Amino acid sequence: MSRKSSMSIALARVVVLAVLTSLSVRRTFAADNGSPWGANYFPNVPLVTQDGKTVHFYADLLKGKMVVINFIYTKCRDSCPMETAKLAQVQRLLGDRVGRDVFFYSISIDPERETPAELKEYADKFHVKPGWLFLTGEQSDIEVVRKKLGQAARPGENGLTGHSTSVTLGNEETGQWMQDSALDDPSYMAVMIGDWLSSWGHQSPAPSYAEAHTVDADRGSYLFRTRCAACHTIGHGDGVGPDLFGVSRFRDHDWLARFIATPDKMVADGDPVATSLYAKYKQVQMPNLRLGDPDVAALIRYLDAQTAKTRTSARSAGQRLPEN
Numbered sequence: 001m002s003r004k005s006s007m008s009i010a011l012a013r014v015v016v017l018a019v020l021t022s023l024s025v026r027r028t029f030a031a032d033n034g035s036p037w038g039a040n041y042f043p044n045v046p047l048v049t050q051d052g053k054t055v056h057f058y059a060d061l062l063k064g065k066m067v068v069i070n071f072i073y074t075k076c077r078d079s080c081p082m083e084t085a086k087l088a089q090v091q092r093l094l095g096d097r098v099g100r101d102v103f104f105y106s107i108s109i110d111p112e113r114e115t116p117a118e119l120k121e122y123a124d125k126f127h128v129k130p131g132w133l134f135l136t137g138e139q140s141d142i143e144v145v146r147k148k149l150g151q152a153a154r155p156g157e158n159g160l161t162g163h164s165t166s167v168t169l170g171n172e173e174t175g176q177w178m179q180d181s182a183l184d185d186p187s188y189m190a191v192m193i194g195d196w197l198s199s200w201g202h203q204s205p206a207p208s209y210a211e212a213h214t215v216d217a218d219r220g221s222y223l224f225r226t227r228c229a230a231c232h233t234i235g236h237g238d239g240v241g242p243d244l245f246g247v248s249r250f251r252d253h254d255w256l257a258r259f260i261a262t263p264d265k266m267v268a269d270g271d272p273v274a275t276s277l278y279a280k281y282k283q284v285q286m287p288n289l290r291l292g293d294p295d296v297a298a299l300i301r302y303l304d305a306q307t308a309k310t311r312t313s314a315r316s317a318g319q320r321l322p323e324n
Contacts, residue, residue, distance in 0.1 A: 036175070037175050037177060038058075039058055039063075041148065042058040042062055042148055043141070043145060043148060044056045044058040044059055045138070045142075045144060045145065046138075047061075047107070047136065047137040048116055048136050048137055049116065049119075049133045049134065050119040050134040050135075051120065052116045055135075057141075057145055061103070064173050065102075065172055065173070066101060066102045066172075066173075066193070066197050067104075067105060067168075067171075068104045068167060068193060069104075069105045069106075069107065069167065069168040069170070070083060070105075070106055070107075070166070070167040070168070071107050071108075071151055072108065073108055073109050073110035073114065074108070074110075074114055074119065074122040075110070075114075078287055078288070079165045079183070079287060081240075081284055081285060081286075081287055082230060082231075083183065084122075084126045085126055086182060086183055086184070086189075087167070088127060088128060089186035090189050090190050091128070091129055091131070093186060093187065093190035093194075094190055094193065094194055098130075098131035098132065099129075102194070102197075103131060104131060104132035105133050105134075106123075106132070106133070106134045106135070107142060107145065108135065108136040108137075109142065111136040111137055111139050112139055114136050116136060119134035119135070119136060125240065125282040125283075125284050126284075149168045150166075151164045151166055151168065151179075165181060165182050166180065166181060167179065167180055167181070167189075169189075169193055169197055180192065185226065186230070218298075219295065219298040220298035220299050220302025220303075223291070223299050224299060224306075227289050227291075231284075231286075234303065234306040234307060235306070235307070238281075241281055242281065244307075245307050245310060246307050248300055248304055248307075257297070257300065259271075259274060260289075260291065260296045260300070261288075261293075261296050262288055263285070263286040263287070264287070264288045265288075
């Protein structure tokens, strides 16, 4: 990505946040007169949590709360694992606010085949913390919820493989609702949830300019941050997936390039290393990100550069190098 393109994206987000600031003020005042997005709009259908508890969608999950809602199914091998990993990053960024004044809900779109126990196992794979419920229920009830949130499947679309990757962000009390991509930058989404949905009531202190991130003009760095960092670190231990410190030194280059490009195919074809990794990391399928050869090469160069940087920093500080 060019520096000009990166700066354009950054500036666009500043404009969006400025616009949403003014919208949040107007919507907050409108809610004082009675928001239309309440009990008369949202269904109060029963759902079941990953712990087997029955709750009601509006009365128990929405009323008076700030919420983050997406739809997943545990056997998804495409976008769902990354969506969940990204939201887990957002949960970490919001800290103890999740479960106190912000609540996360992931609702199964394959409820006839997914039990609460399976949802609990799925949540555990992504190191989900308290304040995030995984929910199942009757298919018809879930379809009503999807429709009300603007996430119903389009006519003729496969209800599973074609499901939306959007996440619904809402503050039921003030009547503020919006949709974002579940694959968006976690830091950006955390600001939208933590500040905008709060009507600035819990706005985080602004960092100094010295702490500001530089605009990322390196393609490999950009790809790692937006596609890989939800599951992997470079020298900071395993996450949902393995630590990638020194990965190009102990994996054959051609194998690594193929695995980054088509991990799903390599697992399906029975590649011994790919299937071993799949089993070791709780059968979380690395998604096929549909990266072309230039992007794969950029990622590998970035992994090499960051490995060298981490190694130099560790030696200078007298720290032990990460083990693979």
